[in-house]
Amino acid sequence: MSQIIRIVGTPLLLLALTLLLFVDLVRHPDQLLATDTGDILYQHLPAKHFWLTSFRATGEFPLWCPTQFAGSPFLHDPQVGIFYPLNWPLLLLPTEALPSYLSWMIVLHVWIAGLAMAGFARYRGLSEFGAIVAATSWMFAGKWLLHILVAGHTILSGLAWLPLAVWGIERAIRTGSFVSALGGGVAFSLIAFSVHPQWVAYSALLLVIWSIGVVAEPQSDAGTRRLTRLRRFFTLGALGGATALGLYAVQLLPTWEATQASLRDFSGDRGLAGVSTKAALGNLLAVPLTEDYVSWEAISGWGIVSLFLIGLLRGAREFRTRLVLGVWVLLTMLALVPEWIWGQLPVFRMFRIHLRLMTLVAFPMALLMGDISDRWVRGEFPQLLKRGLLGSVMILAFVVIGAGLFILELWPKVTFLLHPYWLILPVLIAMLAMLIREQNPITRMRLRPIWLSILLLESGIVLFPLVEVRPAEPLLKPTPIVAALAERIQPTDRAMDRGWSFPMTEAPSETEIPLTPFGGGAYVAVHAGIPTIGGYNPLDVGWYRRYWRWVQDRPVAKGVDFLQSPFLGDVPIRNPKLIDLLGVRYCLSPLDRPPPADWKLVAQQGPAMAYHLEHPRSYDIPAYGLFENPNVMPRAFVVEKLLPMPEDAESARNAMRDNDFRTTALVSNLPSAMPQPQPGASKRTATITEYQPNRVVVEVEAGRVGMLVLTDVWFSEWTARIDGQLEPILRVNGCFRGVVLPSTSCKVEFRIESQSLNRGATITIITMVLVGVGFVFGWLRNRGAVVPKVEMASPSIS
Numbered sequence: 079m080s081q082i083i084r085i086v087g088t089p090l091l092l093l094a095l096t097l098l099l100f101v102d103l104v105r106h107p108d109q110l111l112a113t114d115t116g117d118i119l120y121q122h123l124p125a126k127h128f129w130l131t132s133f134r135a136t137g138e139f140p141l142w143c144p145t146q147f148a149g150s151p152f153l154h155d156p157q158v159g160i161f162y163p164l165n166w167p168l169l170l171l172p173t174e175a176l177p178s179y180l181s182w183m184i185v186l187h188v189w190i191a192g193l194a195m196a197g198f199a200r201y202r203g204l205s206e207f208g209a210i211v212a213a214t215s216w217m218f219a220g221k222w223l224l225h226i227l228v229a230g231h232t233i234l235s236g237l238a239w240l241p242l243a244v245w246g247i248e249r250a251i252r253t254g255s256f257v258s259a260l261g262g263g264v265a266f267s268l269i270a271f272s273v274h275p276q277w278v279a280y281s282a283l284l285l286v287i288w289s290i291g292v293v294a295e296p297q298s299d300a301g302t303r304r305l306t307r308l309r310r311f312f313t314l315g316a317l318g319g320a321t322a323l324g325l326y327a328v329q330l331l332p333t334w335e336a337t338q339a340s341l342r343d344f345s346g347d348r349g350l351a352g353v354s355t356k357a358a359l360g361n362l363l364a365v366p367l368t369e370d371y372v373s374w375e376a377i378s379g380w381g382i383v384s385l386f387l388i389g390l391l392r393g394a395r396e397f398r399t400r401l402v403l404g405v406w407v408l409l410t411m412l413a414l415v416p417e418w419i420w421g422q423l424p425v426f427r428m429f430r431i432h433l434r435l436m437t438l439v440a441f442p443m444a445l446l447m448g449d450i451s452d453r454w455v456r457g458e459f460p461q462l463l464k465r466g467l468l469g470s471v472m473i474l475a476f477v478v479i480g481a482g483l484f485i486l487e488l489w490p491k492v493t494f495l496l497h498p499y500w501l502i503l504p505v506l507i508a509m510l511a512m513l514i515r516e517q518n519p520i521t522r523m524r525l526r527p528i529w530l531s532i533l534l535l536e537s538g539i540v541l542f543p544l545v546e547v548r549p550a551e552p553l554l555k556p557t558p559i560v561a562a563l564a565e566r567i568q569p570t571d572r573a574m575d576r577g578w579s580f581p582m583t584e585a586p587s588e589t590e591i592p593l594t595p596f597g598g599g600a601y602v603a604v605h606a607g608i609p610t611i612g613g614y615n616p617l618d619v620g621w622y623r624r625y626w627r628w629v630q631d632r633p634v635a636k637g638v639d640f641l642q643s644p645f646l647g648d649v650p651i652r653n654p655k656l657i658d659l660l661g662v663r664y665c666l667s668p669l670d671r672p673p674p675a676d677w678k679l680v681a682q683q684g685p686a687m688a689y690h691l692e693h694p695r696s697y698d699i700p701a702y703g704l705f706e707n708p709n710v711m712p713r714a715f716v717v718e719k720l721l722p723m724p725e726d727a728e729s730a731r732n733a734m735r736d737n738d739f740r741t742t743a744l745v746s747n748l749p750s751a752m753p754q755p756q757p758g759a760s761k762r763t764a765t766i767t768e769y770q771p772n773r774v775v776v777e778v779e780a781g782r783v784g785m786l787v788l789t790d791v792w793f794s795e796w797t798a799r800i801d802g803q804l805e806p807i808l809r810v811n812g813c814f815r816g817v818v819l820p821s822t823s824c825k826v827e828f829r830i831e832s833q834s835l836n837r838g839a840t841i842t843i844i845t846m847v848l849v850g851v852g853f854v855f856g857w858l859r860n861r862g863a864v865v866p867k868v869e870m871a872s873p874s875i876s
Contacts, residue, residue: 099218100184111545123602130173135770148790151795154335154832187238195213214537232807248258250262264849275428338430383510412433509532555597596608600612610645666704716762720748
């Protein structure tokens with residue numbers, strides 16, 4: 079019985095601590111875990127709602143989302159997480175359960191993070207107590223949970239699997255076990271399926287750095303020659319990497335296909351898209367120092383008590399402790415590297431705000447906290463204080479100097495923020511000093527809960543106030559004017575909203591707070607199924623973003639353009655006929671800022687309820703009106719005249735301003751042999767008879783030879799069949815689809831057929847079979863064999 083209690087004791091303790099942090103959700107299990115600035119509300123929740131409703135309506139996974147950005151790739155976006163196994167139960171639940179399910183998924187992953195780190199820490203030789211400290215330090219890591227709780231980045235929950243990935247690869251290098259390499263690859267694929275690609279790249283970087291450290295460990299500690307471990311690093315490490323890539327191929331290949339069409343390239347002036355080095359240095363602690371810069375992006379989440387204890391490990395002599403300490407320092411330095419340097423590196427240049435690497439700095443930091451805790455229990459602190467106190471002083475001095483430089487930059491307009499953390503810190507320091515002075519080993523064993531409590535209080539005082547739950551229905555319920563729009567609009571119509579502005583190159587003033595009844599990123603509209611010209615999705619189609627430059631009749635911008643942001647702002651409309659071409663039939667706009675005069679007011683509401691881009695709280699703003707566009711063009715129509723789209727940007731801009739789109743299409747890469755108009759034949763009409771996310775059917779009457787234009791965004795994986803015969807889709811009018819028609823009546827079927835998905839699924843299935851065979855083979859080979867234990871226990875430094 080005692081053995082069973084020891085086995086289940088740690089998981090139950092970690093579960094109890096997890097539920098204590100999320101006690102508000104335990105009390106209200108059907109509510110949404112979201113703060114006022116969370117992506118969970120205006121990106122992840124609408125995306126998964128569309129996934130479920132579309133799947134239930136059509137019986138197939140949506141590859142395309144027609145309700146945002148005039149259509150955009152959907153399954154290709156890894157943030158949707160369609161292939162992550164823990165998202166699959168959503169297919170069995172009612173859509174009403176979606177908000178609470180996403181909330182409890184966060185809780186589950188926090189617990190998984192603790193379990194995984196506890197197991198890895200035990201493998202590395204920490205005691206049960208040290209493993210618990212390491213587990214709580216990882217699962218309650220400040221930077222990780224700041225992103226999840228404050229920013230609503232639920233796509234970081236999957237970092238919970240990181241200890242298992244590192245564990246598998248490290249064990250493979252140490253023991254030569256290919257089964258461990260396969261297990262590490264499987265764990266890393268779970269990270270890839272559930273985490274934003276930026277953090278997947280960081281996780282791979284950490285794994286490589288960690289593995290190199292394992293290879294470099296002296297033979298006296300590792301038990302095997304370095305050359306042997308180096309060979310395993312290249313062979314079994316490659317096996318683990320190939321396993322992860324093979325399993326992830328079903329998502330990786332479609333994502334790569336969509337990335338080629340995206341405009342999300344910050345290779346220009348990256349400094350505008352990141353956090354300044356001074357701001358990063360000034361916010362290394364668990365809480366912000368000033369009210370002038372309160373952002374989860376800048377705050378690193380380090381506690382002063384934790385930093386002091388980690389610094390003492392400078393006095394440790396063991397290579398593996400120095401390895402973990404070195405990884406912590408190296409990752410910290412990399413996270414503080416200026417953005418323009420990251421912009422020169424392959425893969426990493428695709429991302430921004432590389433201070434986010436601090437999220438993974440918590441991984442070695444957690445192991446260090448477990449290590450120092452074990453050393454306290456063993457009575458090694460007198461030696462550590464002699465040899466490592468300078469390390470603590472250096473780390474704390476680095477943090478204090480960074481904070482001082484940041485405050486001096488803001489001085490004298492700085493406004494200090496008094497966080498409860500600073501009130502409880504003296505108490506924690508006094509308690510820690512008492513424990514450090516304790517000489518009796520039996521008493522230290524009894525005081526272990528107090529030690530753990532000190533560390534939990536340091537993180538809990540920061541994290542506990544950030545856990546907010548609220549009913550999801552009021553945040554998602556459309557206002558009367560949005561509800562009126564939902565009743566009027568058809569699937570082949572589009573709507574836009576006015577009243578907000580968020581250019582990435584400047585911060586809006588208080589009088590320019592972006593407000594809209596559609597909500598930040600048009601999440602209310604997307605959730606209600608209203609097709610919009612906006613949305614919130616970093617994985618857009620670049621041709622569509624360029625189209626909006628023509629709408630405002632402006633040249634291509636240099637550096638970071640606000641059209642590269644994951645949403646569309648209040649773009650000035652200087653070329654209104656492009657709005658007509660886009661099929662925008664309705665516009666929500668303040669009554670004191672109406673659209674063009676010929677638009678008809680069909681409904682109004684005042685004062686209207688609107689939402690801030692980063693704050694789901696509602697605000698009362700001046701009356702809003704629903705306007706209808708009398709000049710809107712149909713979603714599908716036939717033109718007879720075709721002209722080539724100019725290749726240079728300025729000529730293309732002029733052509734889009736001057737062209738008559740009702741009779742003439744501007745075709746990119748216009749083929750030389752095109753049918754000529756037939757005088758005397760009748761003008762043709764096109765009717766959309768079926769409109770689904772993955773399939774659009776248009777019936778065209780007989781008449782003059784011409785081109786069918788469908789004003790849905792062009793994407794490489796869409797195909798067209800005319801009466802069953804495959805025909806090429808040309809990109810017309812900058813970003814739309816065009817198909818050359820015969821003179822007879824015909825049915826044109828547009829369908830998205832993702833070859834990248836098919837290839838990826840094939841690779842994933844083959845990899846799954848091979849991994850399964852590998853696990854079975856390894857089990858049969860090792861059955862009955864005595865597996866040598868790798869001794870990792872930390873020796874005393876006394």
